[in-house]
Amino acid sequence: MNSTLDFCIDPDYLNDLASKYSEAYSQAKPFPHIVIDNFLPEYVLDEILDEFPDPNKIEWKKFDAAAEKKLASTSELQMGEKTRFLLYQLNSSTFVTFLEKLTGIDGIIPDPHFQGGGLHQIERGGFLKLHADFNRHKQLRLDRRLNLLIYLNKDWQEEYGGYFEMWDTEMTRCEQKVLPLFNRCVVFSTTDFSYHGHPDPLTCPEGRTRKS
Numbered sequence: 001m002n003s004t005l006d007f008c009i010d011p012d013y014l015n016d017l018a019s020k021y022s023e024a025y026s027q028a029k030p031f032p033h034i035v036i037d038n039f040l041p042e043y044v045l046d047e048i049l050d051e052f053p054d055p056n057k058i059e060w061k062k063f064d065a066a067a068e069k070k071l072a073s074t075s076e077l078q079m080g081e082k083t084r085f086l087l088y089q090l091n092s093s094t095f096v097t098f099l100e101k102l103t104g105i106d107g108i109i110p111d112p113h114f115q116g117g118g119l120h121q122i123e124r125g126g127f128l129k130l131h132a133d134f135n136r137h138k139q140l141r142l143d144r145r146l147n148l149l150i151y152l153n154k155d156w157q158e159e160y161g162g163y164f165e166m167w168d169t170e171m172t173r174c175e176q177k178v179l180p181l182f183n184r185c186v187v188f189s190t191t192d193f194s195y196h197g198h199p200d201p202l203t204c205p206e207g208r209t210r211k212s
Contacts (some may be wrong), residue, residue, distance in 0.1 A: 004047045004082040009040075011094050018101035025102055025187070030168045030175040030195075032103065033188035037181070039150060044086065045183050049152045051080030052211055055123060069126040069201075074118035087114070090148070102187065105145055116144075122162065122210040128197040130167055132190075144190045151180040152211040160204035167195040180210055 017036065025034045053060075058078040060071035076084055089095060091110035100108050111117065122128070149164070156162070158179060164186060166176040178186060188194060202210055 002041070002043045004044045005085055007041065007044050007086075007089075009089050009092075009094060011097070014094065014098035015101065018098050022102050022104065026104060028176075030166055031189055031191060031193065033166065033176070033186065034102070035178055036185045036187075038183055039185035040183060042183060044082075045150070045152060047082045048080070048086060049154070049182075049211070051082060052119070052121075052152060053078065053080075055121060055209065060121070067129045067131065069122070070128060071121040071123070072118060074114040079119065083119070087118075099146060099148075099187070103146060103189065105189075108145065116147075120212045122198075122202055124204050124206055124208070125201045126210070127199060127201045129199050130165070130171055130195050130197040132192055132195050147186075147188050147190055149186040149212050151184045151186075152182060153180050154182045156181055156204075156210075160202065160208070160210075161200055162198050162202050162204065162210040163200075164198060165196060169193040169195070171195050180212065 021034045021036065025032050028034065053073075055071055058073060059075075060073050063070050063072065073079070076087075079087070091112060096108050096110055100106055153162075156179060162180050164178040164180060165174045166178075166188070167174050178184070188196070198210075204210065
């Protein structure tokens with residue numbers, strides 16, 4: 001039986017992905033991005049989902065304001081063993097090399113502190129208003145250049161909402177909408193004008209959450 005703890009991201013697989021999608025990434029509108037379905041072996045994310053903490057199981061950082069209503073955690077101590085193992089691989093030299101080839105950005109340095117990253121969970125009624133992420137990492141004193149999202153939502157229906165939306169530089173028009181489906185990966189460039197979010201409150205059933 002396969003286990004996430006035995007899984008190692010294949011550099012040949014990543015190299016093929018980078019070759020396949022690099023041109024589409026650079027030309028994507030409204031800002032460079034790519035959406036990759038079936039990104040990882042399904043059993044890997046099945047195990048991550050199995051240990052993903054419920055809203056009341058850990059000390060989530062709660063955001064409840066006009067701009068956002070969500071839960072987040074960057075604490076490795078509150079993550080499951082397999083989740084930590086996968087995150088370490090996503091911060092590895094192998095994976096960073098893939099991101100550099102995909103995006104054309106050289107000299108990428110991963111963030112071991114997961115600032116703005118880690119685990120995210122949004123309950124019914126939650127939202128994330130349109131915004132451009134901070135682009136200066138104060139702790140590392142580096143520019144933030146990329147975001148990578150992996151969704152963990154099985155059997156997610158369109159009527160639940162929670163689309164990841166990408167808007168134009170004037171924030172007047174949504175140009176791309178991405179449903180947060182299980183094993184769907186989104187990579188996008190972080191700039192002063194990479195406006196994104198899911199501005200409409202989540203309409204999933206009670207007890208379900210949008211996980212990434």
